[in-house]
Amino acid sequence: MANIKSAIKRNKQNEKKRLRNRVYRGSARTFVAKARVAIESGEKEAAVESTMRAIRALDTAAQKGILHKNNAARRKSRLMKKIAAL
Secondary structure (H helix, E strand, O other), X not given: OOOOHHHHHHHHHHHHHHHHHHHHHHHHHHHHHHHHHHHHHOOHHHHHHHHHHHHHHHHHHHHXXXXXXXXXXXXXXXXXXXXXXX
């Protein structure tokens, strides 16, 4: 445990940011997983809709700095490739 006042404050800030980031990262992962399931089911309309939700979540996470923009772009690209293969 930190003894220095600034280190204590930094730990509190890091914990707040970690919890805030978890929300966006977790929702992005959830939407991507749902999109993959929809793509594998073969229903094109549902797959496209769920993929758009996943892309929106990835863009939000990238905009907030939780995911690197290239990481989000790579994930979106992989989803779009799978959609195109349908």
